[in-house]
Amino acid sequence: MSNPLLHNQDFWVEGKFLGRSSRPLELVHGRYIAPQSMAYFCPTCGDVWARVVVPGEEFAVWSMYCRKHQPPFRLCVAGSLRLDWHREFNESFPREVLLREVLVHADWAEKDYWRSDLLRGSN
């Protein structure tokens, strides 16, 4: 029997299904509610490049840059699904999503964004 406190979520990233996992109810303003579906919207190209679908639940839309577009803030990782404020969600990533996160972060680290300014001091 499935746990009624857990909700399935399907990860669709760049048009591909990357797996299913589950997330527990969330405490919002003193009430437990089902986790929301999420859509990742790129503010540069307007693509919804990823969706995390919780069946029957409405979408929250996050303004997050796709892999093709560099955010203006150097510590933002373009194409990452990770949400700084949502540890439980980040820890719920299925294996394929985690593997993709490793690649996306490696890509980011390879670029000179953090080396040039942050280590040498910006000017």
Ligand SMILES: [Zn+2]
């Ligand atoms: Zn984009």
